[in-house]
Amino acid sequence: MKVVCKACQYTSDIHKETIEKELNRLKASKTSMADDAAYEARLKICSDCKHLDVSGTCMMCGCYVMLRTALKDNKCPKKYW
Template sequence: METKTRVCRKCLLRDMEEAEAFKNMYDYIANLNPEDKVTDEQYEQRLLMCRQCEHLLSGMCRKCGCYVEMRAAMKIRHCPDVPGRW
């Protein structure tokens, strides 16, 4: 019996069943130097904007190939869309 692959559009990695597989990424984000991280409020706002973007697919940005949850956590990063959303 063939199983269908579920494509998760508009989902962040933390919303997917496979989220545990990305534990290392979440550990990396948690251990970033506080001076390099955006505030929790900014982080959630950035992710909200990513959720509304047509380039989000299964937690990845189709514009640049990054995991949006990692990119959104860092002050020096920005949205790769033109114009950028954040």
């Protein structure tokens, strides 16, 4: 399934089962990743957010939050983090 974030235009061929793989690929690339503390803090905010759907997708931008929160320079579209 092709996933394109409507906010940041991040594009990837991912589905739920391969999010971990995608995270590992990003970490191995030159992509700037959020540090572990920031990643966990962002995910906590997303997990309590009314805009998160059951698939782990942010309904404000269309990103899987496990990926959106992992990229250092990404921002929450609602400025919650």
